[in-house]
Amino acid sequence: MHIVVCIxxxxxxxxxxxxxxxxxxxxxxxxxxxxxxxxxxxxxxxxLKEKLGAKVTVMTMGPPQAESALRxxxxxxxxxxxxxxxxxxxxxxxxxxxxxxxxxxxxxxERPDLILFGKQAIDGDTAQVGPGVAExxxxxxxxxxxxxEVEGQLAKVERVFEDGYERxxxxxxxxxxxxxxxxxxxMASLRGxxxxxxxxxxxxxxxxxxxxxxxxGLAGSPTKVVKIFSPPKKVGGIKIEGTAALDAxxxxxxxxxxQKVI
Amino acid sequence: xxxxxxxxxxxxxxxxxxxREFAQERVKPVRAELDENEEFPREILTELGKMDLxxxxxxxxxxxxxxxxxxxxxxxxxxxSRVCIGVSVSYAANxxxxxxxxxxxxxxxxxxxxxxxASGEKLAAFALTEPNAGxxxxxxxxxxxxxxxxxxxNGTKQWIxxxxxxxxxxxxxxxxxxxxxxxxxCFIVEKDTPGFHFGKKExxxxxxxxxxxxxxxxxxxxxxxxxxxxxxxxFMLAMKTFDVSRPxxxxxxxxxxxxALDEAVQYAxxxxxxxxxxxxxxxxxxxxxxxxxxxxxxxxxxxxxxxxADKHMKNMSKFSAMCKLYATDVSMSVTTDAVQVLGGxxxxxxxxxxxxxxxxxxxxIYEGTNQxxxxxxxxxxxxxxxSL
Ligand SMILES: Cc1cc2nc3c(=O)[nH]c(=O)nc-3n(C[C@H](O)[C@H](O)[C@H](O)COP(=O)(O)OP(=O)(O)OC[C@H]3O[C@@H](n4cnc5c(N)ncnc54)[C@H](O)[C@@H]3O)c2cc1C
Numbered sequence: 001m002h003i004v005v006c007i008x009x010x011x012x013x014x015x016x017x018x019x020x021x022x023x024x025x026x027x028x029x030x031x032x033x034x035x036x037x038x039x040x041x042x043x044x045x046x047x048l049k050e051k052l053g054a055k056v057t058v059m060t061m062g063p064p065q066a067e068s069a070l071r072x073x074x075x076x077x078x079x080x081x082x083x084x085x086x087x088x089x090x091x092x093x094x095x096x097x098x099x100x101x102x103x104x105x106x107x108x109x110e111r112p113d114l115i116l117f118g119k120q121a122i123d124g125d126t127a128q129v130g131p132g133v134a135e136x137x138x139x140x141x142x143x144x145x146x147x148x149e150v151e152g153q154l155a156k157v158e159r160v161f162e163d164g165y166e167r168x169x170x171x172x173x174x175x176x177x178x179x180x181x182x183x184x185x186x187m188a189s190l191r192g193x194x195x196x197x198x199x200x201x202x203x204x205x206x207x208x209x210x211x212x213x214x215x216x217g218l219a220g221s222p223t224k225v226v227k228i229f230s231p232p233k234k235v236g237g238i239k240i241e242g243t244a245a246l247d248a249x250x251x252x253x254x255x256x257x258x259q260k261v262i
Numbered sequence: 263x264x265x266x267x268x269x270x271x272x273x274x275x276x277x278x279x280x281x282r283e284f285a286q287e288r289v290k291p292v293r294a295e296l297d298e299n300e301e302f303p304r305e306i307l308t309e310l311g312k313m314d315l316x317x318x319x320x321x322x323x324x325x326x327x328x329x330x331x332x333x334x335x336x337x338x339x340x341x342x343s344r345v346c347i348g349v350s351v352s353y354a355a356n357x358x359x360x361x362x363x364x365x366x367x368x369x370x371x372x373x374x375x376x377x378x379x380a381s382g383e384k385l386a387a388f389a390l391t392e393p394n395a396g397x398x399x400x401x402x403x404x405x406x407x408x409x410x411x412x413x414x415x416n417g418t419k420q421w422i423x424x425x426x427x428x429x430x431x432x433x434x435x436x437x438x439x440x441x442x443x444x445x446x447x448c449f450i451v452e453k454d455t456p457g458f459h460f461g462k463k464e465x466x467x468x469x470x471x472x473x474x475x476x477x478x479x480x481x482x483x484x485x486x487x488x489x490x491x492x493x494x495x496x497f498m499l500a501m502k503t504f505d506v507s508r509p510x511x512x513x514x515x516x517x518x519x520x521x522a523l524d525e526a527v528q529y530a531x532x533x534x535x536x537x538x539x540x541x542x543x544x545x546x547x548x549x550x551x552x553x554x555x556x557x558x559x560x561x562x563x564x565x566x567x568x569x570x571a572d573k574h575m576k577n578m579s580k581f582s583a584m585c586k587l588y589a590t591d592v593s594m595s596v597t598t599d600a601v602q603v604l605g606g607x608x609x610x611x612x613x614x615x616x617x618x619x620x621x622x623x624x625x626x627i628y629e630g631t632n633q634x635x636x637x638x639x640x641x642x643x644x645x646x647x648x649s650l
């Protein structure tokens with residue numbers, strides 16, 4: 001079995017600052033980490049590897065420094081990593097990113113049986129790239145997965161909603177996006193960390209994976225960002241604590257009446 | 263924070279960073295709960311095993327990481343201790359249990375026991391102390407009588423760290439009473455050996471996450487092949503074990519004191535009284551300075567001793583005793599001062615420093631009380647000067 005995990009390097013805070021002039025993220029001085037949900041995806045792949053004996057490949061599209069994220073996954077025990085890095089990819093939106101990752105995955109020597117993503121990236125929060133890649137590769141996808149088991153060519157998964165979950169079965173090859181509840185990511189071993197320091201990182205350019213320049217980077221991105229801003233922080237608010245539900249409800253209604261909301 | 267450059271190797275930096283991160287992410291969130299519930303940190307130790315950290319000091323050929331310097335292990339202990347020494351003693355006591363095997367066991371015994379200790383699959387403990395033999399370790403009364411191809415153990419060991427939790431015990435017992443300390447031998451005893459029982463788990467002032475139990479031997483039959491080395495070298499093995507383990511206790515002291523200093527400085531910066539942060543008062547700020555100097559001198563001493571040990575294993579009792587004595591006295595005084603800096607809040611369990619102060623006390627007692635360390639140092643001095 002071959003499992004591919006796509007990860008993204010993101011700034012280490014959900015409280016990212018935005019340059020008001022350019023409407024882009026200010027990345028200076030912010031530590032980069034692997035997107036936390038992607039860590040769950042990597043862990044899920046490693047657990048399956050331990051159980052079923054799979055090969056795990058991790059892929060990311062990003063600037064040269066995204067290499068450090070890939071090294072971290074080598075330390076965790078993945079078998080192979082690929083960095084898609086090219087000036088041509090700069091400015092990619094979710095559509096162009098999905099296109100590039102799809103091309104990258106198609107370029108792998110060994111076809112994947114399972115492709116894993118985190119449910120979304122904490123910097124963009126779109127949750128679009130997993131489904132996008134599935135579209136480009138013409139593969140079925142199940143999103144928001146908290147549990148996966150593989151038996152032969154069949155994957156049994158639990159997909160979570162706000163008010164419950166559904167059990168689903170699907171044939172491989174398959175794309176999944178995973179939730180935090182899925183697992184607790186392991187920490188790298190000392191041997192893994194020493195190995196990761198020395199590992200060669202495979203780098204592929206747009207041309208190497210046969211990506212059409214019209215579909216990559218800013219030029220290939222249909223999304224045009226009009227404005228990005230930090231929403232104003234919520235201030236004040238009243239917490240009604242320690243009272244019975246009925247009393248609390250009465251208090252709320254009283255307050256709303258006072259404010260002439262109702 | 264600026265840290266002194268001690269010229270660490272690549273692996274030492276790696277170990278320090280990974281254990282620091284691990285302690286923050288996996289130990290800090292649960293330390294108060296482990297303390298409150300007196301719960302053994304089994305999951306944490308399992309994870310440390312998977313990270314190759316249980317086998318740091320075990321040679322590669324026996325499944326360990328086989329680190330080049332004893333400083334590697336010292337750094338791991340220090341970083342864990344910065345967050346919780348209840349956890350770090352449960353970690354370090356494995357080395358205490360394994361050291362007699364590493365120092366004196368046969369290749370066959372090492373192959374049998376060390377790999378599963380290195381992986382963290384099994385835990386170890388070291389059993390010397392008895393109800394009537396504490397500082398006077400030569401006074402142990404547990405006996406091992408040879409009958410055919412077995413030894414039969416009888417007696418009680420007291421306050422054994424990892425007791426009941428460990429799978430492999432190195433136990434000191436008298437094989438020839440007439441010979442005194444030269445009649446003591448060291449045995450490997452496995453947990454489920456018939457006639458080997460555990461007493462109740464002790465209720466303690468500090469290091470409550472660690473398990474401390476009595477070991478009871480009632481006609482416990484141990485295969486003769488479990489004798490380490492030969493009869494009569496048990497006491498020597500114990501002393502050599504302490505030579506290498508005492509810097510580990512000192513590292514606990516350094517880590518613990520650093521953790522308390524971290525809390526004290528952060529608190530002093532933010533607690534406002536009389537309209538200004540309490541750190542604005544010179545009287546209080548100078549306390550912080552003294553605490554920091556103590557921590558750094560203790561650290562330098564422990565690292566120097568660990569590096570000395572890499573080259574001069576034979577000649578280190580005095581230095582091991584010095585760093586154990588100094589660093590643990592430092593941890594007692596720095597944790598006590600940290601509580602003072604936090605005032606009433608420091609006394610409350612919502613803040614971690616009261617636990618740190620409770621925990622610190624054991625460091626001055628176990629692996630030889632600090633009075634006994636002074637005995638070791640002063641005897642060595644007198645002997646050395648006599649031969650000048
Ligand atoms: C939590 C805990 C964990 C432990 N873990 C282990 C373990 O894993 N394995 C193990 O074998 N043991 C263990 N011990 C035992 C520990 O090493 C002993 O408690 C220690 O050696 C001191 O012995 P004692 O408590 O009997 O004190 P005592 O020897 O009775 O000493 C009492 C006091 O008298 C002082 N004193 C004694 N003799 C002298 C002297 N000659 N000169 C000056 N002062 C002296 C001591 O310093 C001390 O202050 C543990 C103990 C504790 C409390």
